[in-house]
Amino acid sequence: MMRNFKHRVFQLATAVCAAVACGILAMIALAIVRRGWPAVSWQFYTEQIRLVGAAGGIFYNLIGTFILIATALIVSAPLAVGIALVHGVYLRGSRHQEKVTFLLYLLNGIPSILFGLFGLIVFVKFFGLGKSWLTGGILLGMLVLPTVTVALCERMTTLPAAYLEAAAGLGLRQSQIVWSVVLPQSLSGLITGSLLGLARAAGETAPIMFTATIFAGATFPHGIKESPVLSLPYHIFILAQDSFDPSVGAKLWGSALTLLALVLFLSLLALPWRLRIHEEARHD
Amino acid sequence: MIESMTPLADATERQKMPTVSAPILETRGLWVFAGKRPLLADVELRIQPRQVFGIIGPSGAGKSTLLKCLNRLVELTPGLRVRGEVLLHGRSAYAPEVDVDALRARIGILFQQPVVFPKSIFQNVIFGLRHLGKVARSEWSVVAERALREASLWHEVKDRLDEPASRLSVGQQQRLCLARTLAVDPEIILMDEPTSALDPKSTESIESLILHLKQNRTVVLVTHNLGQARRVADTIACLTVQDGVGRVVKRGPILAGDFDGPIAAEFIKGRQ
Numbered sequence: 213m214m215r216n217f218k219h220r221v222f223q224l225a226t227a228v229c230a231a232v233a234c235g236i237l238a239m240i241a242l243a244i245v246r247r248g249w250p251a252v253s254w255q256f257y258t259e260q261i262r263l264v265g266a267a268g269g270i271f272y273n274l275i276g277t278f279i280l281i282a283t284a285l286i287v288s289a290p291l292a293v294g295i296a297l298v299h300g301v302y303l304r305g306s307r308h309q310e311k312v313t314f315l316l317y318l319l320n321g322i323p324s325i326l327f328g329l330f331g332l333i334v335f336v337k338f339f340g341l342g343k344s345w346l347t348g349g350i351l352l353g354m355l356v357l358p359t360v361t362v363a364l365c366e367r368m369t370t371l372p373a374a375y376l377e378a379a380a381g382l383g384l385r386q387s388q389i390v391w392s393v394v395l396p397q398s399l400s401g402l403i404t405g406s407l408l409g410l411a412r413a414a415g416e417t418a419p420i421m422f423t424a425t426i427f428a429g430a431t432f433p434h435g436i437k438e439s440p441v442l443s444l445p446y447h448i449f450i451l452a453q454d455s456f457d458p459s460v461g462a463k464l465w466g467s468a469l470t471l472l473a474l475v476l477f478l479s480l481l482a483l484p485w486r487l488r489i490h491e492e493a494r495h496d
Numbered sequence: 497m498i499e500s501m502t503p504l505a506d507a508t509e510r511q512k513m514p515t516v517s518a519p520i521l522e523t524r525g526l527w528v529f530a531g532k533r534p535l536l537a538d539v540e541l542r543i544q545p546r547q548v549f550g551i552i553g554p555s556g557a558g559k560s561t562l563l564k565c566l567n568r569l570v571e572l573t574p575g576l577r578v579r580g581e582v583l584l585h586g587r588s589a590y591a592p593e594v595d596v597d598a599l600r601a602r603i604g605i606l607f608q609q610p611v612v613f614p615k616s617i618f619q620n621v622i623f624g625l626r627h628l629g630k631v632a633r634s635e636w637s638v639v640a641e642r643a644l645r646e647a648s649l650w651h652e653v654k655d656r657l658d659e660p661a662s663r664l665s666v667g668q669q670q671r672l673c674l675a676r677t678l679a680v681d682p683e684i685i686l687m688d689e690p691t692s693a694l695d696p697k698s699t700e701s702i703e704s705l706i707l708h709l710k711q712n713r714t715v716v717l718v719t720h721n722l723g724q725a726r727r728v729a730d731t732i733a734c735l736t737v738q739d740g741v742g743r744v745v746k747r748g749p750i751l752a753g754d755f756d757g758p759i760a761a762e763f764i765k766g767r768q
Contacts (some may be wrong), residue, residue, distance in 0.1 A: 305574020373572075378611035378673070379571055382624030382680055383601025392627065393613070 220366020233483075244468050251466025261428050261442070266459040270467055274429055276441030277474070278418065279433065281410045283424020284356055289406055289493055291353075294362040295399070300368030301390060313365070315405035325418040327351050332422050342438035358407030368394065400485040407482035411475045417445040425444025444471045445466070460488065518586065520545040520714050521566060521684060524554075526580035528561055528570065529536025536562055536742045539580070541733055548706055548715045550729030552722065557735040559718040560608075563686050566716065567603035568596050581593075583682075605678035605686040610669035611745030617664070618657040620672055622728065624680040639679050647675035648705060674705065683699050684714045703728050725765055 236476065255269055262268030290425045295312065303309040313410065335347040379389045425443040433439040444467055451464035521543040528536040536558045543549045552557050564570040565578055568589060582589040589599055601624070612620050621640040625631055631639055640657075644650040648673040653664070661672055670690060677685060687706070691699040706715055706728045719725050725732055733747040 235758075372611075374609065374611045375606065377569055377572055377605075377611065377622070378607065378613075380565065380572055380597075381600055381605040382627075382676065383599075384624065384627050385597045385598050388627045393624070397614075 223256065241472065244294035244465060244472055247461075247465035248469030251462040252469060255471075256463075258464055260431070262496060263449075266457060268463075268464065270442075270444065270463075270470065272445060273430065273442040273444045273447045273467070276425060276430070276443040277397055277445075277471075278351055278415055279425065279441055280348045280443060281413050283346065283395070283408055284352035284413045285410060287350050287353025288360050288409060289402065290356045291357055292364050292434040293395070293402065294363040295357075295361045296368055296401075297390060297394070299365050300371075301394060313362075316361055316365075317359045318361075319354075323418075324355060324416050327355050327419040328421060328423060333369075333420060333425075336423055339372070340437065343422070343426065343440040344364050344437060345441045346434050346436050346441060348420040348443075349442075351419040351423060352413040352416060355416060356406075356413050359412065360402070363405025363427050364398055364401040367398045367404075371397050380440055404482045404485045407485075411478035411482075414478065415445050415471055417449050421446055421449065444474070510753065512768065516536060517544060519543050520584075520585060521716070522581075522583040522586075524567070524581040526562075526565060526578070526582065527763075528558065528565060529577045529579070530575055534741045535576075536565075537736075539635070539742075539744050540648040541744070541747065542729065543714060543716060545714050546710050546712065547730040548710050548717055548728050550725040551716065551718045551735060552720065552725045552732055553735030553742070554737065555720060557737050559689050559720075559735055562603070562735065562742070563688050563716065563718050566684075567600045567605055569600065569605060571596070576745045579727040588731050601680050602685045602747050603686060604680060604682035606670070606673055606688065606690045608689045610666060612661040612669050612672055615661060616658045617653050617661045617672065620661045621679055623676055628680060635670075642676075643679035644672075646678050647671045648701065649675055650669055665698075667701070668696050670694060670702065671705070674702075682713070684716065685709065687715060687717045689718055689720065692720070699724075 256270055257274065258271055259269035260271050261273070272460065295316070299309055299312045303312065331347050331351040335341045335350065336343060339348045375393050375397065376389060379393050380495040384392065420443060424440055428442070430440050430442050433441055445496050447465060448471065449466065451460055455461045455464050471478045521541075523539050523541045526536065526539040526541075537561060541549075551562060553559050556760040561570060561576070564573070566582055566589075568582075569576060570576055578590065584599070584602070588594070600618050606703060613623060615623070618640060620635075621643055622636045625636060625639060626633075641650060641654075644653065649668060652668060661669065669692055670693070673691075674685075691702050694702065703724065706717065708732075709715055710730075715723075717729060731747070733744050735742050736745045738745075739741075
């Protein structure tokens with residue numbers, strides 16, 4: 213009787229926790245959708261910024277954010293594959309394997325503003341790139357590297373050892389096994405990790421605010437050096453400081469809704485692959 | 497240790513005996529350790545060419561580990577250490593100058609569960625072949641057909657070579673794995689309880705394949721099924737566990753009465 217009661221209480225407590233998590237998400241989404249929806253229109257996405265954000269649209273902010281996350285993807289994916297191979301293949305069964313994992317988590321814990329400062333000193337100043345989309349893309353790539361790598365490592369760990377043994381038993385070299393078995397089988401991990409990483413990168417402001425993005429006056433990048441772009445999160449950051457002006461406020465919430473939708477889209481895109489991983493894990 | 501050799505064999509048994517020749521594969525004082533704990537102790541095997549060599553024993557005696565020592569696949573299992581010698585044609589398989597990948601191509605292996613790759617039937621057959629680079633691309637389909645015929649799977653799959661291999665039955669998948677190994681043209685084929693996941697009919701077809709294969713290849717067959725060992729093996733080694741360590745307690749040709757004595761009790765569990 214008592215045990216049953218305790219069990220019920222515990223169940224209730226966990227249900228409350230789950231409800232709180234869902235509630236927070238719902239509240240944020242609701243607040244943003246309610247205020248942002250009126251601002252959303254075709255013009256909002258096709259026009260460029262006018263009157264210091266009080267009018268016009270966010271066309272170039274979207275373009276800038278896409279350029280930044282695409283660069284982040286190009287920077288982080290090959291690095292993640294390399295690290296995951298070291299972790300999952302070359303250090304398989306070695307005690308150094310955990311050190312790599314630890315370093316990844318450490319990297320993941322570095323505050324994003326520090327990436328910004330690092331980028332300012334190293335890329336903007338030392339390498340002389342100036343404020344540029346490339347600097348921002350590289351920094352965002354570094355920022356999401358742990359996310360992408362950990363997802364890929366997890367996929368490689370669940371790779372059935374039987375595949376590796378079968379391939380080795382046929383006389384394939386390790387590099388051939390990597391190309392023909394490990395990489396094709398881990399692709400879903402790379403896709404999941406990249407999409408989740410990009411969802412995070414799309415919303416980051418701190419790493420790019422003094423390295424890659426400006427508020428107004430940029431269109432498509434014209435080069436590599438000194439070629440900043442506009443971006444969604446920085447746009448929101450600046451507008452938020454001016455939001456007492458109702459016309460600015462409308463644009464602010466419109467931009468926020470757009471960013472939320474983008475992040476949600478990237479996360480949902482990753483979902484089928486994530487489910488597939490779990491499905492296969494159950495079968496093996 | 498019990499050594500049953502020729503003197504006990506009657507005339508018919510003697511006919512099954514190999515003519516004494518140089519062994520194709522041999523182990524000398526082979527030990528396997530997991531950390532400091534021995535898993536296999538002092539294994540001495542002499543495997544004659546064009547024979548079926550059976551390794552029998554209860555589960556956990558280290559049969560699979562022993563098998564994987566023969567083509568050095570054991571090195572893929574972290575934490576295992578091998579001491580002693582494995583000789584292929586009298587030359588050490590563990591010598592530093594040996595190309596381990598080339599060695600594994602000469603000694604094929606078939607596992608307990610068929611391991612097909614998530615690819616088409618044809619791609620599975622040529623999986624090893626295409627990477628070894630010994631056969632020109634234009635010859636792949638010829639070799640694939642030959643391998644599938646040798647694994648007696650050709651007639652079942654010839655019209656659907658581009659279908660995913662996963663659509664085949666488990667028994668067919670196992671024969672596909674055999675074809676994949678045969679395509680690489682190994683001298684020796686190791687088989688790790690290849691029929692334990694199969695139904696009786698597939699088991700029968702694999703067994704008759706094994707007998708067919710020994711015409712020009714050597715087969716090392718691990719099984720816990722005494723009946724199977726009796727049906728297909730020319731020579732056997734019995735592994736058993738003593739104080740937690742796998743040891744060979746008997747080796748030689750299969751003789752009448754081998755499985756009536758005290759050793760048999762160990763294997764009763766495996767009898768079907």
